[in-house]
Each structure stands twice: as structure tokens, then as C-alpha cells.
Amino acid sequence: MRLPPSRKRVTIRDVARFARVSHQTVSRFINGVDHIAPLTRRRVEQAVAKLGFHPSHIARSLVSRQTKTVGLVMGDVASPFFPDVARGAEDVLAAAGYCLILSSSRRDPERELRNVRHLLERSTDGLILGAPRCPPDELAAMARRAGIPMVFLNREVKGSHVAAVWIGWPAATAEVVAYLAGLGHRRIALVVPSRSDARVGNREDWYRPALAQAGLGPDRALIFRDAMSLEGGYAAGQRLLALDRRPTAAICHNDVMAIGLLQACAERQVRVPHDLSIVGWDDVPYASLVTPPLTTVRVPRYELGQAAARRLLDLMAGRPVHLPELPLALELVRRQSCRPPGGGSSGTRGFRSGASDSVVKGGARRTRRSSSSSSS
Amino acid sequence: MRLPPSRKRVTIRDVARFARVSHQTVSRFINGVDHIAPLTRRRVEQAVAKLGFHPSHIARSLVSRQTKTVGLVMGDVASPFFPDVARGAEDVLAAAGYCLILSSSRRDPERELRNVRHLLERSTDGLILGAPRCPPDELAAMARRAGIPMVFLNREVKGSHVAAVWIGWPAATAEVVAYLAGLGHRRIALVVPSRSDARVGNREDWYRPALAQAGLGPDRALIFRDAMSLEGGYAAGQRLLALDRRPTAAICHNDVMAIGLLQACAERQVRVPHDLSIVGWDDVPYASLVTPPLTTVRVPRYELGQAAARRLLDLMAGRPVHLPELPLALELVRRQSCRPPGGGSSGTRGFRSGASDSVVKGGARRTRRSSSSSSS
């Protein structure tokens, strides 16, 4: 079990002996607290340098009962959410002297449970959970039992013991609908996953009031459910485009489904945005790379990570809720997949529109199109 | 410093007292070693369950000098490499009872150094380093000083003390060149980053022999250097397309540059692959989503993670090199951005080709095109 003795570790007592002081004085030195006589400090300083002493985090954790480490568990490292959230959280935590450790559950509830338990046992001081696959109550209960604060990301959780950081989906949904309505669209479809997304819940529920707000009645026939994937978006698109009275615009649950829809359109020679305007959701890195560049909703991923970290720091310090559970704002990124309905025949008959758009530099820049302007 | 006493932790001695045995017997029980009388085992078992005892990893680490934790430091969590490598490594390590902790240096050498030092001090048992920004020798020296084995990912490092896992770039370069030459291309351009990529070194150096092998002479004028980014690829493309005698094919350093080039082509109404065949590198998730779907080289990211983990396990166990530093094989993914040069005018004059290709289901499936076949 034990490693080969190798080079024995330099301990605080070795330093003490070398500097002819007590181990406690060395401890004081490395923690920079208490008063140490300048001469003593010098001696200890030299001893530390000479012996190449590094304090052991483990020993320190054992007694202080703090690891200065926070775990971030996400459903999917490959998701475009992960890196930005991690960066946001890390920046805040690092500033407070904490180290962030990342963990992926791969969308597998069992693995998630295992990882969370693992982190709890390894005594992270706190946990941030994104898009949990397990029942949040259960996870929260585990954390409470272990006495470790936990913040849920991007998810509303009932129950007083659970903290969460939350995004203003409903408001953004309203904004998207208002944008399309403002362009003149009256028949707006919704492409959503069959099962509700753990991350954001049922987007439909926000769709209804948003439509009402824009003066449009909800239309059951314009809600298309399918798998939350490229294929799902494609399949939903097939059904959508087969309709006699097609919608003139579609809001997709996320960019991936939107791109699937885009492909269904390309296959049926339906021009985007001339024949159908499409809005995605998330602003994934390649949303600006598809043809045409996708109008979508940017989610403040980085800020979300920051907020979660701040919330967790408060919790760990036992501070009262410093950050109210305010929803973070979203931003509509207007690219080239939307325009007023019934656009004139702009000459690209039979071919995909937007072919000449360049998306270099983020893609949200130039519009350079011959036909009608997309009002603001 | 110390947390509020909360609910005092249940220790091994509490369990021992409850079960009326010695703490050592409990230790034996939780480690499942040695012989314990069935009756005693039962008592301890019950005590553990009743008291809700969980052993402290920290205390265990302190004495065993092992944390059963491995760190993975990557230059960029957002890179398409990261998730797959992490998954590969995690799978192997988890099977050996190790926990993987992820860390991102955000392409910042200073941050990288800090993170590595941090992990070293936190006593991870081993480290995997991907695409280091700092001089690898320096990092290796740090690790050696700390007595912690380290494996470099995807990078050839000189020096006997440094282990590395390595990919067969040269062979794959040759394969790509052979593929294009086989299609009939004679003027093949290379779009590379201005500064050599830490990850793969100078791809040019493998390009030359690969060309020679295909019976083609190197042509200095056909090497285009620019930033390793979408914009870089775009800019290089501008220069490439401005040439009088244009190349008929281009190999790009990675998919991102390839997509930039693709955009330059679209803007100049240069048809891909009719007027220019393009090969990318990496097979990023959206390589199949652009127009036309990109022919590229799949890098065995998952396998790379696995190999690194296995290598590290050997190192940590003091085992001899069980895995030779064999390069992992790459795979050419043929999509729709390549075809023989000088393709006939297939009627899509002035517009981007490949518009009707569907890429649902990974994109490498259907080809369904009117014009000539792309031989194998």
C-alpha cells in the first residue's frame, strides 16, 4: 500500500529543528499569522527555503476540516455549457482561494450519484450541480446529510434547503416571440423535446403566455415534439414542413434541434429564412457556422457559473443569502435565419438562401443581403 | 477557521466502541482484509450501518500517502479534445479505483503552471498533461521533484524521465496526401498556423516526406500560414484563392481553419469541392454540419485518454512500461468536401455546391450527388 519510502517528505518539524524553533512557530510562519520576531522569521524563512518545504494540504485538511475545494458536476462535459460555466465558477472560486474540481456524469443518473457521493466523501467543501439527472431532492438530501452545501445550476428546485441559480427563461421566451411577432409572423411553431429537459423544464409552459402577450393564440398543431437531438429536430422538421398551412417561423428548444430542422429544410428545398424563419436556443459555438447563420438566444453561461460560485461561497461561509435568486438575463443574437414572412422571390430559386453570407468574426456582424431588411 | 462543530463526525473509534471491538478491527472490516470472525463482522457491520459511518478519505490519504486521485490538465476545456480525452481517461482510471479531477489552464502558461503546482501540492497521485503551454521539461522537472508521475498527452517529449502518449501524425499526413493524390490532385496547398501548434508540432515537417512519397514535389508557394483560428483560415484562404494558378486541393491544420477557408470560398463563389477540395483535421463535432460536410481526419481522442491513463497507472504502480509509446492510428473521414480536380460544371454555377446534402446521422453516410463519384 504505502509508497516506496522515496525521498522522505519534509515536515514542519524538520524545518523547526533546522531553524531551532518549535514546530508551532513554523506553522505560524507559513500561515502568516501572529507575531513573530523578525529574527526568528528570518531563520524560519531560510530553513523553509533550504529544505524545500511545502505544507501538506492533506494534513491541513484533516484538522481544519476544510479542503478549500469545490466540486462541479455536470451532466455532460461535451455540452457547450460546461466550459463556460466552469470558467465562470473557477474565476470566482480561485479568487477566494478555492480550487475547482470538475466531474462529468455523462448523462447517466447512476454515474452522477456515484460521482456526487465520491465528491461528498472526498470532502469537497461545496458542490455545484448542473443539470442533474437524479431527483434533486435526493441529491440535496445526500448533501445535507454530509453537511456540505450544494447549489443547483440552472434549475428551479423547490424546498428551503436547496439553493439554486436560475435563468430568466420565461422573459426570454417572451422576447423571442415578440421579435418574431414584430417581424410579422403569426403562425409560429415550437420544436421541443418529447421529454422535458432537466435543464430548463418545460419550455412550452412559457411559450403559451408569451404568445398571449404577443396577441397570438396558442395552436396545439404547431407544437412539434421529438428527441432532443439533431435527428429529433430533423424528424420534427419533416412533419412541420409536410403541413398544408405551414408556419412561417419556428422556435426550437435548442440549437442542435434547430440545425436538424435546418437540414430538413435544405432537403426539401425550403428556403431559410425566406420560407421559414428559425430561432435556436443556446448559441452554441457552431450556431454561426451553419448556413444560414442561426439566430439564437445566448445564455449567460459564464455569468451563471459565477453566480453559482458566489452563492456557494456565501453558503459555505454561513453568510445569509447575499445573492437573491435573481434570474440572469438572456440575449437574443440576431443572425440570418429570421426575416419577415412571405419574403419576395429573391432570385435564389431552388437553392438554399444565405449562401453568400460570411460568418467570419462571430457571424453576428454583416448582413449584406439583397432583399428586404430585417427591421432591427 | 474550524467549521462550526455541527454534527460531530462519526469516526472509526465510535464504531469500535459501539461494536465493542478495537478500532483496528473496524479498520480491517472497512478494508475487507484479514480474517474477521463472522460474529464480530456482523457486529461491526451493524454498528457501521447504525451510526452511518463513512471513512475519511483525508485521514486515509494522510497515512497511506495516496489520494487515489489523478489530475488532468488541459489547455482548453472548450476544445473539442477535452471531453473525449477526459472520458477515456476517466473510464480507465475509475476501473482502477482512481478518481479523475479536471483542470483547465485556458491556454495561459502562468495559469497552467499554477494549476499544475496546485495539483502537485494537493497530492494527486499522478498527472496527465495535455497541450502544455509551458516548456514540458520544466513541468516534468516539477513533477519529478514532487515525486509524482506525469504523462504528456499528444506530444513528443525528449528526455528519459518523461512519459508521453503520442499519435501517428506522420502516417496520417501521408494517408491524406495519398488520398488527394489518388483523386488526381497535383497542386495541394497546406494551410497551417503561423506558430507551430504545441499539440502537434510542425505539421509541415511531415507534409514534405508525405508529398515525396506520393511522387509530388514540395512547393513553397503553396504553404499558407496564418493564425490558428477561423479568421486565420479565412485570411489564408483569401491569399490562396487570389493565386493565378490555384491549387486544386488544400489540407488544413485543423477543422476550424478549414471552415474559415470554406467561408473564404463561399464569399468568392469558389465551389467546394468542384473547384477546390478541402481536408480538415480533428473531426470536431460540427465538421459534419457545415456546407459541404467536411472531409477530415478523426483523431482517436477517447483512445488517447485511455492510453494516457493506462500509462500513468503503470507509472504509479512502478510497473515497467507496459504500453510502448506506440502511436495511435488516425482515421480519414470521407465526407463531401473532396472530389477529383477539374470537376465538370454540374449546373450549380455561382452557388455553393453540396447544398442538397443531408448530414443527419453523423453526416458520413449518404452522398446522393448527381456528379461524378469520389472513388472510394
Next chain:
DNA sequence: CTTGCTAGTGTGACCGGTCACAACCTCCCG
């Protein structure tokens, strides 16, 4: 009966820090 071996269990030190507390010194004030 002694010896040796094995299974089963207990004792106390130890890992490398921090904490509580005491001891000492110096200085200043009444």
C-alpha cells in the same frame, strides 16, 4: 508436553499539520 502455525484481536505509535493553553519576557502604569 512442548513447539509451531494460523486465525482473530488489541495496543500504541504515527502521518503532518492545527488548536488550546501555558510560559516567558518586556514594558508601562499606579
Next chain:
DNA sequence: CGGGAGGTTGTGACCGGTCACACTAGCAAG
């Protein structure tokens, strides 16, 4: 000159496990 205050340092316990070793009982072999 006594005594409190405050700066500086040392002592030993402690965090929660593991390790080395000692010890006992039971049984077979010599």
C-alpha cells in the same frame, strides 16, 4: 515595586485513519 497587558514562543493533545507488532486461543505435529 507589584501587577496587568501584550508580544513571542513552546508543549502536548488532537484530527481520523493505518501500520507494526504483540497477544491469545486453538489445533496439529513432533
